[in-house]
Amino acid sequence: MKSCIFCSIVKGDTPAYKVYEDKFSMAILDINPFSEGHCLIISKRHVCAGGTS
């Protein structure tokens, strides 16, 4: 698998401000927020829309 920023955040290799976490997902503050408090919710399992990795 190629380097994936979201997997890196889930593993803790890339720092992020975590606002929520459970068994399957994590919510972090966006590094470049659209508005104040903008969060990203990411799956802890790598999912590729293209189906190649």
Ligand SMILES: [Zn+2]
């Ligand atoms: Zn990933």
